[in-house]
Amino acid sequence: MSEFLPLSFERRMDTVEFRVSERAHITVDGEACAGCSTQGCVVACPANLFIPTSDGSILFNYEQCFECGTCYLVCNVEGAITWSYPEGGHGVVFSET
């Protein structure tokens, strides 16, 4: 039955409109992340934008960001995540929520 077919993460994110800015509004300091034992952002980010790499660092993509703030609020390493809002008119645009 259709409801038990898992919704792929890609399809889930395809339901959301993003007006992507040229400028990244979040930067991640991979070196700081490499020294972080918890990396809570990886599991907590609802858009799954934080991907751990084999060398213990973190790869980050800002394009499908909900701008919720979860990542910097759970971050344990001072300065690892630099967060600001995207330029006006850019970023997530909700409609039926």
Place this chain on the structure above:
Amino acid sequence: MATSFDVIVVGAGPAGSAAALAVARTGRSVALVERGPFPGSKNMYGGVIYGRILDGIIPNWWEQAPIQRWVTRRGTMIMTPTQAVTVDFRDEGWGVAPYNGATAYRPEFDAWLADHAVEAGATLLCSTTATGLLKDGSRIFGVRTDRPDGELLAPVVIAADGVNSFLAKEAGMYHHSEPKHYTLGVKETIHLGKQTIDERFGLRGREGADFEIMGCTGGIPGGGFVYTNLETVAVGVVLQLPGLASQDKRPEEVIGALKAHSAIAPLIEGGEVVEYSAHVIPEGGMHMMPDLITDGMMITGDAAAMCLAAGIWLEGVNFAIGSGYAAGQAAVEALRLGDVSAAGLEGYRRRIESSFVLADHRKFAEVPDLIMGERMQTKYPQAICNLASDIFTVTNPVPKKGFQSMARAELKRSGLKLSEVGKDMWAGFRSFR
């Protein structure tokens, strides 16, 4: 070149639009600055707007507001992975004006409220991000924006810039907030069509249902919800940030488990997810609330942690509107008296102290911590569901046990001490009295 107004409001959510409306109605000039392409475009919630606060602001608002459904069925579910106990309440009276609660799409509702501010004379500036404060010593006199001619000047700034309020943080007004005071809300909007929703939820016309759920977050402190829009059903969970970050289930997996639960799955079977959304919620109430007033600036709505997350009451839009409108009125009063210092803006605090906005937060200040505790999150839902199962499972030919012996056995099985239960009941009684 800088542009001047009497008041600048940052953020055109419910708090900001209510503030701008209050100012514009007195003929004062007010800029309403919104970083999204239209008001509400950045906003989602967990799903009911309680309208009493609007009665005095926009008479007969229900005749024109973009409402999905009027909530006439309100349930609280207590769950384990395989069980559910539901308290299911209906009130036909909630289905007629002036109504009690409504479901709405926030991008529509927030845009509607912003339209009222614009009609009253506010200048709405969309696609404009406020990037910082203009300050002279500690006195705030405007904001910088990312527009080319970016500075906006005003004697009073009202920060309605949401849960992440960079303006309140820049002004040094946050002192007590901790990660545990925040939750992540994630939600799926699932299209099923009106007729299917009416049948499955037992609704007619514009009647709507809203269920709040405990025990559905896999041990992460938080809760869940299911509510009806006209053609869609919203299913979501709210997860306390440190609890979420210190385990290995992702937010969409927690929603997935809730959707697969036997009490929820039949309601949404065959539906198509049309939008996924996420937002952080300030749930710590008084324990995280920032300073509300500084020289030249007031903080409102989610930026001021005004969400009430008190277990059976989960409210935010009404607190945003109440605080925003009060801040707008206080700004006008301060301008008239020629004192926009923190002392001159005290009318804001006076107004919300005497209304539900701060009164409810003070009264239920200890509830959020109580709700997020481990016993409340997992042990009580388990014990309550098991007890219901014991009561309704017919065991003959073994004779029935009495309630007292079932309750005692269940406490033991759930690892609950009578002293802890007594303590929690007393804390609950004190917190809610």
